[in-house]
Amino acid sequence: DTNSLSVPPGLGDTARASVSWDGTYSGLLPCADCSGIQTTITLKPDGTYIEITEYVGKPNARYINEGRFTWKVNGRDIVLSNGEQYMVGEGQLFRLDQAGNRVVGSLANHYVLKKI
Amino acid sequence: DTNSLSVPPGLGDTARASVSWDGTYSGLLPCADCSGIQTTITLKPDGTYIEITEYVGKPNARYINEGRFTWKVNGRDIVLSNGEQYMVGEGQLFRLDQAGNRVVGSLANHYVLKKI
Amino acid sequence: DTNSLSVPPGLGDTARASVSWDGTYSGLLPCADCSGIQTTITLKPDGTYIEITEYVGKPNARYINEGRFTWKVNGRDIVLSNGEQYMVGEGQLFRLDQAGNRVVGSLANHYVLKKI
Amino acid sequence: DTNSLSVPPGLGDTARASVSWDGTYSGLLPCADCSGIQTTITLKPDGTYIEITEYVGKPNARYINEGRFTWKVNGRDIVLSNGEQYMVGEGQLFRLDQAGNRVVGSLANHYVLKKI
Numbered sequence: 001d002t003n004s005l006s007v008p009p010g011l012g013d014t015a016r017a018s019v020s021w022d023g024t025y026s027g028l029l030p031c032a033d034c035s036g037i038q039t040t041i042t043l044k045p046d047g048t049y050i051e052i053t054e055y056v057g058k059p060n061a062r063y064i065n066e067g068r069f070t071w072k073v074n075g076r077d078i079v080l081s082n083g084e085q086y087m088v089g090e091g092q093l094f095r096l097d098q099a100g101n102r103v104v105g106s107l108a109n110h111y112v113l114k115k116i
Numbered sequence: 117d118t119n120s121l122s123v124p125p126g127l128g129d130t131a132r133a134s135v136s137w138d139g140t141y142s143g144l145l146p147c148a149d150c151s152g153i154q155t156t157i158t159l160k161p162d163g164t165y166i167e168i169t170e171y172v173g174k175p176n177a178r179y180i181n182e183g184r185f186t187w188k189v190n191g192r193d194i195v196l197s198n199g200e201q202y203m204v205g206e207g208q209l210f211r212l213d214q215a216g217n218r219v220v221g222s223l224a225n226h227y228v229l230k231k232i
Numbered sequence: 233d234t235n236s237l238s239v240p241p242g243l244g245d246t247a248r249a250s251v252s253w254d255g256t257y258s259g260l261l262p263c264a265d266c267s268g269i270q271t272t273i274t275l276k277p278d279g280t281y282i283e284i285t286e287y288v289g290k291p292n293a294r295y296i297n298e299g300r301f302t303w304k305v306n307g308r309d310i311v312l313s314n315g316e317q318y319m320v321g322e323g324q325l326f327r328l329d330q331a332g333n334r335v336v337g338s339l340a341n342h343y344v345l346k347k348i
Numbered sequence: 349d350t351n352s353l354s355v356p357p358g359l360g361d362t363a364r365a366s367v368s369w370d371g372t373y374s375g376l377l378p379c380a381d382c383s384g385i386q387t388t389i390t391l392k393p394d395g396t397y398i399e400i401t402e403y404v405g406k407p408n409a410r411y412i413n414e415g416r417f418t419w420k421v422n423g424r425d426i427v428l429s430n431g432e433q434y435m436v437g438e439g440q441l442f443r444l445d446q447a448g449n450r451v452v453g454s455l456a457n458h459y460v461l462k463k464i
Binding site for chain 1: 145146147148149150151152153172173174200211212213214215217219220221223224226
Binding site: 058060067082 | 290292293294295296297298299300313314
């Protein structure tokens with residue numbers, strides 16, 4: 001397992017060590033003033049990512065962010081260069097709030113990107 | 117009807133003319149990275165507004181925006197100084213997207229503030 | 233002149249008609265909380281653009297926005313899909329404020345991208 | 349000195365301990381698409397703040413943010429609830445970038461708020 005080579009000791013059970021996290025995830029995230037933010041994130045084994053976002057109803061604009069992601073000490077969550085945080089699960093990423101917590105409330109199940 | 121005094125001719129059936137739009141509206145709007153944006157807008161007869169927003173899960177921050185709103189030529193929608201657009205209905209405001217259109221999709225019914 | 237073919241009558245002296253505006257422009261724009269926003273915009277004859285922005289001091293993040301630009305009725309200013317506005321001059325673009333006006337003040341000469 | 353009561357041991361020489369930091373600071377910060385952001389911050393002894401921002405050239409909008417600020421472990425920098433960071437000096441606040449570093453470059457001396 002290539003991923004586990006760079007996993008610090010004691011993190012054997014974390015997502016970082018046990019999940020095949022590299023790959024591409026996609027989903028429609030809630031938006032404050034649009035019908036949704038189509039979000040696609042590719043996590044690469046070298047610690048870089050590409051995030052593509054498109055706003056539903058605005059077909060003429062596409063946003064691409066290239067950067068690096070880092071694992072938080074819990075070995076479960078990642079932080080993108082653009083400040084976004086995600087919890088890494090098997091086959092999915094959960095968008096976290098700015099404090100690094102899971103989003104709750106009636107729309108809670110909308111903050112997930114599925115591996116494609 | 118005080119409101120209708122400043123209504124241009126031919127707009128008699130518009131929200132601007134026929135709705136008692138002044139007052140305070142409140143609701144929980146969707147958020148890209150939080151559990152919701154508690155939004156309260158007070159529209160005043162003199163064309164000014166106060167908008168108070170709080171992000172659910174962040175109890176220590178409150179944002180207040182004071183500005184002016186203008187009616188679009190359709191006599192139905194307003195634009196706040198901060199760029200936000202709302203459609204004015206009887207007893208409610210509907211948050212519009214940046215192009216001035218109604219938000220659609222599975223969360224469409226979440227983009228409304230109710231008069232309080 | 234390919235550009236002038238799509239220029240409405242009466243705009244013969246405008247930037248849209250008389251300036252060779254297609255090409256790539258670059259410059260360092262002021263930033264509220266960083267040492268500058270390195271901005272590169274490519275305007276294409278087909279009305280699409282690519283804007284690449286990097287924040288000085290954050291080497292690990294790059295933002296790319298692909299969209300369309302439209303000319304304002306003055307035939308001099310353009311609006312990008314992302315809402316940014318620029319005045320088109322010979323060999324340069326001037327970043328405008330949200331109201332479409334030139335930026336003034338002591339930093340006014342910093343809001344320009346030069347053709348490269 | 350009321351401030352020093354809550355200062356952890358070993359921070360005796362820090363801004364937190366030695367500077368009369370409570371009060372109101374004001375200045376004109378650079379803006380990506382406007383002639384400046386008139387910024388006024390009041391730091392209160394109880395750890396709350398009020399920040400008022402106005403965008404030059406947009407007289408009809410005023411933004412007020414009420415929140416709490418926390419001291420970083422260096423005892424010199426503060427982080428506002430809205431994510432902004434400032435270095436605290438005698439009679440002035442220096443706006444920091446998102447990584448918590450001083451802004452450098454040709455506009456470096458524009459990232460300061462003076463006590464009023």
